[in-house]
Amino acid sequence: MRMADVRTVPQPADFADVRATNLAVVLRHVRTAAPCSRADIAASTGLNKATVSSLVAELIERRMLRETGLTENRIGRPATMLVIDGSGYAGIGLAIGPDHLTAIAVDLAGRRILTWRRSFTAPGKPPGRVIAELARLARRAAARVEAAAGSVVGLTVAVPGLVDPAGVVCRSAVLDWHDVEVRAPLERALGGPDYPVGVDNDATLGALAEYRYGAHAGASDLVYLTGEAAVGVGLISGGVPVRGARGFAGELGHLCVDPSGPRCSCGHTGCLDAAAGVDALLRRTGDAPPDARGARDLLARDVEVADLVRRAAAGEERVRSAIDEVGIRLGYAVALLANLLDPQVILLGGQYAALGRWLLPAVQRAHRSLSVAPDTHRPLIATSNLGYEAGALGGAAVVLDAVDSARVAFARSA
Amino acid sequence: MRMADVRTVPQPADFADVRATNLAVVLRHVRTAAPCSRADIAASTGLNKATVSSLVAELIERRMLRETGLTENRIGRPATMLVIDGSGYAGIGLAIGPDHLTAIAVDLAGRRILTWRRSFTAPGKPPGRVIAELARLARRAAARVEAAAGSVVGLTVAVPGLVDPAGVVCRSAVLDWHDVEVRAPLERALGGPDYPVGVDNDATLGALAEYRYGAHAGASDLVYLTGEAAVGVGLISGGVPVRGARGFAGELGHLCVDPSGPRCSCGHTGCLDAAAGVDALLRRTGDAPPDARGARDLLARDVEVADLVRRAAAGEERVRSAIDEVGIRLGYAVALLANLLDPQVILLGGQYAALGRWLLPAVQRAHRSLSVAPDTHRPLIATSNLGYEAGALGGAAVVLDAVDSARVAFARSA
Numbered sequence: 001m002r003m004a005d006v007r008t009v010p011q012p013a014d015f016a017d018v019r020a021t022n023l024a025v026v027l028r029h030v031r032t033a034a035p036c037s038r039a040d041i042a043a044s045t046g047l048n049k050a051t052v053s054s055l056v057a058e059l060i061e062r063r064m065l066r067e068t069g070l071t072e073n074r075i076g077r078p079a080t081m082l083v084i085d086g087s088g089y090a091g092i093g094l095a096i097g098p099d100h101l102t103a104i105a106v107d108l109a110g111r112r113i114l115t116w117r118r119s120f121t122a123p124g125k126p127p128g129r130v131i132a133e134l135a136r137l138a139r140r141a142a143a144r145v146e147a148a149a150g151s152v153v154g155l156t157v158a159v160p161g162l163v164d165p166a167g168v169v170c171r172s173a174v175l176d177w178h179d180v181e182v183r184a185p186l187e188r189a190l191g192g193p194d195y196p197v198g199v200d201n202d203a204t205l206g207a208l209a210e211y212r213y214g215a216h217a218g219a220s221d222l223v224y225l226t227g228e229a230a231v232g233v234g235l236i237s238g239g240v241p242v243r244g245a246r247g248f249a250g251e252l253g254h255l256c257v258d259p260s261g262p263r264c265s266c267g268h269t270g271c272l273d274a275a276a277g278v279d280a281l282l283r284r285t286g287d288a289p290p291d292a293r294g295a296r297d298l299l300a301r302d303v304e305v306a307d308l309v310r311r312a313a314a315g316e317e318r319v320r321s322a323i324d325e326v327g328i329r330l331g332y333a334v335a336l337l338a339n340l341l342d343p344q345v346i347l348l349g350g351q352y353a354a355l356g357r358w359l360l361p362a363v364q365r366a367h368r369s370l371s372v373a374p375d376t377h378r379p380l381i382a383t384s385n386l387g388y389e390a391g392a393l394g395g396a397a398v399v400l401d402a403v404d405s406a407r408v409a410f411a412r413s414a
Numbered sequence: 415m416r417m418a419d420v421r422t423v424p425q426p427a428d429f430a431d432v433r434a435t436n437l438a439v440v441l442r443h444v445r446t447a448a449p450c451s452r453a454d455i456a457a458s459t460g461l462n463k464a465t466v467s468s469l470v471a472e473l474i475e476r477r478m479l480r481e482t483g484l485t486e487n488r489i490g491r492p493a494t495m496l497v498i499d500g501s502g503y504a505g506i507g508l509a510i511g512p513d514h515l516t517a518i519a520v521d522l523a524g525r526r527i528l529t530w531r532r533s534f535t536a537p538g539k540p541p542g543r544v545i546a547e548l549a550r551l552a553r554r555a556a557a558r559v560e561a562a563a564g565s566v567v568g569l570t571v572a573v574p575g576l577v578d579p580a581g582v583v584c585r586s587a588v589l590d591w592h593d594v595e596v597r598a599p600l601e602r603a604l605g606g607p608d609y610p611v612g613v614d615n616d617a618t619l620g621a622l623a624e625y626r627y628g629a630h631a632g633a634s635d636l637v638y639l640t641g642e643a644a645v646g647v648g649l650i651s652g653g654v655p656v657r658g659a660r661g662f663a664g665e666l667g668h669l670c671v672d673p674s675g676p677r678c679s680c681g682h683t684g685c686l687d688a689a690a691g692v693d694a695l696l697r698r699t700g701d702a703p704p705d706a707r708g709a710r711d712l713l714a715r716d717v718e719v720a721d722l723v724r725r726a727a728a729g730e731e732r733v734r735s736a737i738d739e740v741g742i743r744l745g746y747a748v749a750l751l752a753n754l755l756d757p758q759v760i761l762l763g764g765q766y767a768a769l770g771r772w773l774l775p776a777v778q779r780a781h782r783s784l785s786v787a788p789d790t791h792r793p794l795i796a797t798s799n800l801g802y803e804a805g806a807l808g809g810a811a812v813v814l815d816a817v818d819s820a821r822v823a824f825a826r827s828a
Contacts, residue, residue: 018458018459018460019460022460044432045432046432046433046436046461046462046465047460047461047462048460048461048462048465051460051462162786162787162788164791170787170788170791171786171787171788219659220659221658221659221663233754235754237651237654237656237658238654238656238657240651240652240654242651242652242656242755243652243756244635244651244755244756244757245633245634245635245756245757245758245793246756246787246791247756248753248756248786248787248791249635249754249755249756250754250756251753251754251756251786251787252750252753252754253786254753254784254786255750256670259673268784336666336669336750339662339665339666339668340647340663340664340665340666340754341656341658341663342657342658342659342660342661342662342663342664342665343658343659344659370668370682372576372585372662372665372667372668373576373584373585373660373662373665374576374584374585377578377584377660377662379659
């Protein structure tokens with residue numbers, strides 16, 4: 001069986017690979033109109049019947065479509081009907097967090113095949129060890145997908161940092177990485193897999209996960225804020241991720257949200273990361289040493305946030321007012337994003353979500369006071385319900401998204 | 415002759431209007447491969463020959479394509495070759511500035527048909543008078559296009575403010591407008607024209623003009639800053655304008671760029687508009703009363719900026735340091751946009767361009783100090799060379815862009 005080797009087509013579409021485009025057109029048509037016959041596809045797409053038959057044969061061979069055997073109520077010969085057969089294909093997403101690795105696999109029909117999370121403190125470890133660990137996880141996930149009678153259609157790793165299109169992590173403050181190649185050594189460690197391997201920014205992938213699976217799925221203009229060690233921004237505009245010219249879009253951590261605020265690792269004061277990140281909140285309310293980001297056992301952050309939620313729920317004034325202040329700073333950034341990008345929804349992800357009951361009102365208050373849009377035309381500000389899964393889920397989604405949409409090309413048939 | 419009534423198709427494309435999509439596919443194919451025959455089109459697109467013949471006939475009738483009579487060097491029957499016939503179609507752009515109205519018409523082949531600018535102080539006038547004046551200008555421009563043996567394919571008005579998809583100006587600080595319908599009354603004043611009339615944000619249209627006609631045309635990720643009465647932001651991401659969910663994207667005027675800066679009309683201090691707008695610079699260096707934005711005879715701004723350029727060129731220290739300070743504030747906003755959106759290029763438009771020699775170094779300095787991207791991966795910061803024409807030129811381009819790309823649908827054939 002040939003693999004569905006997918007890649008993203010540059011816009012505007014490259015007419016050289018018309019067959020690839022037409023494969024995607026047929027696939028997308030069946031997705032919206034299934035069950036349908038070959039003749040229906042020809043009539044609806046304007047492609048000629050011989051072309052449609054050949055495209056459908058290839059898609060059946062690739063297990064993207066299957067015949068149901070059903071026939072429509074029609075005059076004339078009964079026709080074989082086609083439906084999407086997503087079960088044979090799965091995308092795998094991996095995520096490197098400050099204190100964990102996550103793996104998720106989802107098939108083309110949207111079914112979750114696996115969700116794994118394991119404790120792993122990447123910051124401070126040599127990149128080679130982290131990549132070896134990713135490879136181990138990827139091999140296990142791929143084996144599980146194959147055991148479920150499917151093939152892996154692609155794998156994407158979510159990393160908190162600037163990732164270039166070649167899969168090099170140019171900078172990651174969380175991991176303390178500079179110019180670390182991830183894609184190439186991961187591919188080598190996987191023995192040159194027959195599916196594409198990608199590396200992408202965790203916030204961008206989080207936004208993609210929200211766009212495809214979240215409570216506001218399908219919102220064409222969507223902003224997702226990560227709330228882990230630092231604040232990352234993932235952007236969807238017109239249904240398409242905003243990656244920027246070099247893949248570096250989404251950095252807002254050094255926006256000054258509090259001129260008299262705490263000093264940031266970048267040398268400036270009152271940056272979003274330093275004044276409104278989850279770590280900043282933990283420093284304000286608790287026991288963590290003031291410069292502990294890199295050094296602290298980071299799995300402890302989950303425990304600390306849970307403790308904070310308990311104290312806020314118990315009405316502890318110090319905690320509530322700290323969350324409120326962080327919310328106002330975060331709200332400044334949210335208002336800026338709302339004014340600049342006019343999304344339908346802005347989602348607070350990661351550990352912000354757990355704090356939503358107290359955080360959200362402050363964020364919304366600050367947003368209202370700084371919004372330039374009329375009252376009735378402001379984006380919804382809400383907490384994400386994808387939790388720590390967002391990055392890895394987006395990693396699985398990015399591959400399926402490419403297969404599923406017209407922004408796809410199949411490898412030229414051999 | 416039927417008119418090419420164009421509209422933008424939502425993403426993902428609506429399969430219901432397959433003929434419209436296929437018209438655009440054929441048009442785009444001829445644009446890239448001309449001269450080519452009907453058989454070439456069928457072979458390259460996978461559309462069947464009868465469909466291609468019918469599509470080509472419609473495009474010839476609409477004067478989007480024409481037969482050249484040339485034949486290719488080929489075995490078998492000679493074929494009639496097709497090329498784009500853009501000369502029959504022109505887009506018209508109008509712009510409402512604080513002190514002028516501009517009209518520009520450009521044909522589908524990119525030739526400028528007319529460029530008019532007339533002094534007109536819109537702020538303070540009833541919207542009805544402004545719209546009547548726009549209608550007068552539009553009628554004259556349409557007559558000129560028709561005299562040049564073409565038809566108007568669409569008209570778009572650039573307005574400094576928040577414009578919704580229905581063509582209502584929800585807010586414009588420059589014009590002091592709230593919820594002013596522009597499209598509907600303009601269409602009425604034009605007697606229900608047989609081309610579509612649109613209204614859009616001036617910065618978004620400026621970005622489109624840069625993307626299509628500017629010195630960095632084709633840069634898929636591009637930011638354009640207006641430098642007139644206020645600072646507006648136009649965004650192109652992946653070759654597509656970022657308009658947001660309600661068309662309100664691009665507002666950055668109330669970003670705080672100087673916590674100890676001047677008070678803004680919004681009530682906060684140190685906003686981008688108040689601290690780094692062209693008016694702010696004129697207030698710092700000159701003779702304009704401190705709160706003169708709305709009241710001052712605004713044509714005077716051109717004269718004042720020219721005077722400022724002269725004084726800076728003569729080495730006047732007060733002027734140079736004022737431009738430098740404004741540049742640092744503006745550079746803060748530029749760095750924010752660079753970090754968040756990672757464009758290839760950020761262009762300073764309007765009157766910023768005239769001041770570029772002194773303004774640009776300060777902007778670049780501030781950008782460098784705040785950029786999170788590696789040195790070699792930063793966007794180019796440059797001045798626009800479209801001058802005051804950017805908004806109107808973008809208004810003409812937006813219509814042609816829709817005709818020209820796959821993001822188009824032709825009206826269902828009657």
